[in-house]
Amino acid sequence: MTELNAQQQVIDQTIATLKDKPGALLPILHGLQDALGYIPPHSVADIAKALNLSRAEVHGVISFYHYFRDTPPGKHTIHICRAESCQAMGSTQLESHVKSTLGIDYHETTADGQFSLEPVYCLGNCACSPAIQIDKEIYGRVSNESFDAIINELGASA
Amino acid sequence: MSITIYVSADSSAVSLGADRVAAALVKHAQERNIEINLVRNGSRGMYWLEPLVEVEVNGERLAYGPVQVSDVANLLDSGLIYGRKHPLFLGATEEIPYFKKQQRLTFARVGITDPVSLEDYVAHDGYLGLANALKMNQTEMVKHVTDSGLRGRGGAAFPTGIKWNTVLNTPSEQKYIICNADEGDSGTFSDRMIMEGDPFVLIEGMTIAGLAVGATQGYIYLRVEYPHAHIALNAAIAKAYKANYLGENIQGSGKTFNLEVRLGAGAYVCGEETSLMESLEGKRGLVRFKPPLPAISGLFGKPTVVNNVISLASVPVILHKGGEYYRDFGMGRSRGTLPLQLAGNLKHTGLVEVAFGMTLRELLYDFGGGSATGKPIKAVQVGGPLGAYLPESQFDTPLDYEAFAANWTVLGHGGVVAFDDTANMAELAKYSMEFCAAESCGKCTPCRIGSTRGYEVMDDIINNVDREKNIVLLRSLCDTLLNGSLCALGGMTPYPVLSALNHFPEDFGVDA
Numbered sequence: 001m002t003e004l005n006a007q008q009q010v011i012d013q014t015i016a017t018l019k020d021k022p023g024a025l026l027p028i029l030h031g032l033q034d035a036l037g038y039i040p041p042h043s044v045a046d047i048a049k050a051l052n053l054s055r056a057e058v059h060g061v062i063s064f065y066h067y068f069r070d071t072p073p074g075k076h077t078i079h080i081c082r083a084e085s086c087q088a089m090g091s092t093q094l095e096s097h098v099k100s101t102l103g104i105d106y107h108e109t110t111a112d113g114q115f116s117l118e119p120v121y122c123l124g125n126c127a128c129s130p131a132i133q134i135d136k137e138i139y140g141r142v143s144n145e146s147f148d149a150i151i152n153e154l155g156a157s158a
Numbered sequence: 159m160s161i162t163i164y165v166s167a168d169s170s171a172v173s174l175g176a177d178r179v180a181a182a183l184v185k186h187a188q189e190r191n192i193e194i195n196l197v198r199n200g201s202r203g204m205y206w207l208e209p210l211v212e213v214e215v216n217g218e219r220l221a222y223g224p225v226q227v228s229d230v231a232n233l234l235d236s237g238l239i240y241g242r243k244h245p246l247f248l249g250a251t252e253e254i255p256y257f258k259k260q261q262r263l264t265f266a267r268v269g270i271t272d273p274v275s276l277e278d279y280v281a282h283d284g285y286l287g288l289a290n291a292l293k294m295n296q297t298e299m300v301k302h303v304t305d306s307g308l309r310g311r312g313g314a315a316f317p318t319g320i321k322w323n324t325v326l327n328t329p330s331e332q333k334y335i336i337c338n339a340d341e342g343d344s345g346t347f348s349d350r351m352i353m354e355g356d357p358f359v360l361i362e363g364m365t366i367a368g369l370a371v372g373a374t375q376g377y378i379y380l381r382v383e384y385p386h387a388h389i390a391l392n393a394a395i396a397k398a399y400k401a402n403y404l405g406e407n408i409q410g411s412g413k414t415f416n417l418e419v420r421l422g423a424g425a426y427v428c429g430e431e432t433s434l435m436e437s438l439e440g441k442r443g444l445v446r447f448k449p450p451l452p453a454i455s456g457l458f459g460k461p462t463v464v465n466n467v468i469s470l471a472s473v474p475v476i477l478h479k480g481g482e483y484y485r486d487f488g489m490g491r492s493r494g495t496l497p498l499q500l501a502g503n504l505k506h507t508g509l510v511e512v513a514f515g516m517t518l519r520e521l522l523y524d525f526g527g528g529s530a531t532g533k534p535i536k537a538v539q540v541g542g543p544l545g546a547y548l549p550e551s552q553f554d555t556p557l558d559y560e561a562f563a564a565n566w567t568v569l570g571h572g573g574v575v576a577f578d579d580t581a582n583m584a585e586l587a588k589y590s591m592e593f594c595a596a597e598s599c600g601k602c603t604p605c606r607i608g609s610t611r612g613y614e615v616m617d618d619i620i621n622n623v624d625r626e627k628n629i630v631l632l633r634s635l636c637d638t639l640l641n642g643s644l645c646a647l648g649g650m651t652p653y654p655v656l657s658a659l660n661h662f663p664e665d666f667g668v669d670a
Contacts, residue, residue, distance in 0.1 A: 022458065023420075025440030030382075030421050051440070064442040064599075065423030067382050083344030084539055084586070085575045088502035089530070121426055121543075121593065122342055123383050124350040125170050126501035126575065127205035127508050136385050140173035 011043045019050045038069045074109040074116040079133040082119045085126035097144045160193040161239045164212040168201035169386040176209040182230040200355020202269035203509030215241035221248040262511045264472045268355035274393040279358040287474030291366045299370035305481030307493025312466030313570035315559045324453035325371040328461040333373035336464045339380040340429040343542025345501040345573030349467035353387035357394035363470035368415040376417040426597040430645045431464040445645045489515035492558045500526045502575035519553040533578040541570025544650035546657035583662035587655045588616035594651040605648025
């Protein structure tokens with residue numbers, strides 16, 4: 001219950017701080033995802049009310065943008081670049097290695113809640129392909145071995 | 159006396175370990191009682207040498223790279239601070255041919271200054287463009303940009319001066335400047351390098367744009383995939399406000415310009431200017447019909463300049479040195495310089511800013527050094543995921559908007575992605591359709607449905623299901639996409655698909 005209350009407090013506060021900006025919806029959604037890791041579905045009604053929108057409009061925006069999620073992510077979110085430059089340097093092979101190592105597909109989270117996996121179309125690290133992002137960190141020229149090392153390090157610090 | 163050492167904070171350098179190298183330098187220098195002044199600069203753009211460590215000796219910067227954490231102690235012990243020889247020693251940074259052969263106008267300071275130091279910026283010719291602009295009237299400012307021949311560097315190559323002039327001459331109590339920093343194209347990273355490596359030049363360019371057309375509010379629409387750029391921009395904006403380069407009464411001129419960074423949320427289509435404005439307004443990024451042009455009715459229905467990062471970042475040098483100075487670089491109707499980005503399977507990936515006119519082959523081999531894998535380069539995609547694949551026979555095309563268009567290829571934002579002979583062009587064509595389906599905003603039918611059907615048709619072609627018939631179908635579908643889509647996403651997806659089919663039919667299992 002307290003956790004839900006704390007979450008509601010974040011929602012109320014984020015909306016109150018940002019709702020008067022011009023075009024406030026994306027800043028509010030970013031604010032919530034930054035603070036909570038996702039956009040709780042029950043916040044949609046609050047956001048809609050504050051911005052004088054319908055719930056359908058708010059839901060439509062959340063579902064339009066790949067970055068926004070309405071379920072809690074794992075402890076770490078791994079983004080693998082799927083774009084052409086990374087493909088030219090073997091990203092499709094890295095992609096299958098990551099999926100089989102973690103035992104999950106895109107948009108899934110490992111059973112232990114450690115890792116979520118998402119595709120991304122370009123991290124702007126094309127001079128150092130293939131690239132992945134884990135949380136806010138970007139990694140370049142990633143091989144199967146260097147991926148395993150990064151994951152082990154993150155797992156050990158868990 | 160303390161020694162100044164530079165290690166890039168550029169996110170690509172960091173992705174290769176620059177932060178850890180910087181920390182190791184501080185630690186090992188301390189242990190040796192060496193006093194160092196560590197500056198985290200932007201990247202010089204030679205990514206195969208990153209993490210690059212530069213040391214300033216007698217006013218000259220000497221480079222070592224690529225440096226790993228395990229090299230640091232040894233480097234210091236071999237006399238790095240005196241610029242002594244070492245297996246990783248590269249000589250003077252600016253004498254490295256890759257760097258020396260460039261003509262850096264827009265990137266003049268990137269890799270040289272501390273990106274978030276306003277003092278550094280001003281000491282390296284920063285804000286001289288604004289100083290000149292403040293002595294001119296609005297028409298004169300716009301005229302410099304028109305005279306420079308600058309065309310939109312985002313990819314569409316529309317003359318920037320004409321866009322500004324339209325906004326200037328559209329009366330309104332509120333106008334906006336939007337910087338399109340939704341650099342979603344694969345193989346491109348020049349916007350990111352500017353925003354991380356010299357954010358003040360973008361702020362100055364937007365301020366000049368605001369003064370020139372009479373806009374008091376600017377937004378930088380930045381893609382969420384660029385967290386380092388976000389931090390650098392916000393830090394620079396805060397300093398610019400503090401020093402009265404932003405806000406009210408800028409430098410005592412009585413003029414106002416406010417600037418804010420807004421984050422996108424992973425939608426490629428929001429790089430299309432009308433979709434971007436919808437997103438800024440807090441809506442789904444659906445493409446708008448044009449007309450009305452954004453210059454007449456743009457953000458919140460007001461006259462709006464929407465320019466790419468590189469376009470805006472080129473404005474300060476144009477206002478500083480004059481439109482003619484910039485126009486004297488380049489060829490034909492492509493004036494000035496283009497920051498090209500070498501990516502994918504190349505030995506020397508990185509940023510190359512040169513005047514228009516060099517051939518693609520020179521770029522790939524003289525700068526890029528050929529493929530990273532050592533195999534022949536089979537195809538090159540220029541201009542992002544919607545750009546055509548060029549076979550070897552087209553490598554002599556000069557880097558010029560018109561020369562590329564004449565080949566049914568696209569120069570776009572200057573991204574160059576090379577593939578070696580292991581690439582399967584049919585798979586890449588299928589991927590283009592898949593990408594279009596994933597990123598379509600859904601407003602127009604050819605793009606929304608055509609992309610999914612295109613993916614299925616490509617799948618059948620690859621699996622040899624009714625191959626001949628499906629090739630005909632694919633061409634017909636591409637025709638619909640090309641001519642019936644509302645924006646470039648659907649309208650240009652046929653470029654990679656058809657160029658792959660036309661130049662590499664064997665990968666599709668058909669004869670030429």
